Amino acid sequence: MSYEEYIRDLLNRRVKSWQDRAAYINAKWGPKRLGVDNPGNRADRAFLEEYAVGLGVDICCGDFLLGDESIGVDIRRTVLGADYHYSGDDLAFSKTNELDYVLTNYIEAMPNVIKALNEWFRALRAGGTMAIVCRNADVYPGPEGALKNRHRVHTFSKVTLSHYLGRVGFEDINIKETEHQTLHVTAKKPT
Secondary structure: OOHHHHHHHHHHHHHHHHHHHHHHHHHHHHHHHHOOOOHHHHHHHHHHHOOOOOOEEEEOOOOOOOOOOOEEEOOOOOOOOOOEOOOOOOOOOOOOOOEEEEEEOOHHHOOOHHHHHHHHHHHEEEEEEEEEEEEEHHHOOOOOHHHHOOOOOOOEOHHHHHHHHHHHOOEEEEEEEOOOOEEEEEEEOOO
16 A cells, blocks of 8 residues: 555545544534634635645644645644644654645744744645745734734744745745734745
8 A cells, every 4th residue: 555545545534533523513512612603714724725735734733624635733632633643843754745735824833933844845745835824923912912822832924934934945935914813825845
């Protein structure tokens, strides 16, 4: 069995379990608790879903994976969507130059951003896409800003995130500010 067949088999075996658990959670807590009634959350998720084409990973995936065939990576063992319980900066299961995409909506939780970006860059194939949604530090008032959420250890602006991505080697960096206090980011690994 090839590595790709193994991953597809793993995903297929988990789909039914995820669907059952998702239905249970939705019935118990409903859309408000899950955040799906928030227009910002829906827009952010839709943005990331656009790039979930081919073989890729959803870093800090939580309970609901982005993309139909994404590999879920989350350090928390209680989340439903994770195939691997690793820190987001460790894609040991992935070969170099293998993935078509890497998605994350929680880069702010990475203790070492450069380490994480280097690992994601390593795993992406030439021409692969990195897509990020993160809080826009420039629009948060007060001294704590986006760091009020204790899971976040970093904040980013368009400028700082562009510098990080460029330093690692990404090209075609596009960063768009949204009306919901987030940044929508795409970058490509050079071909």
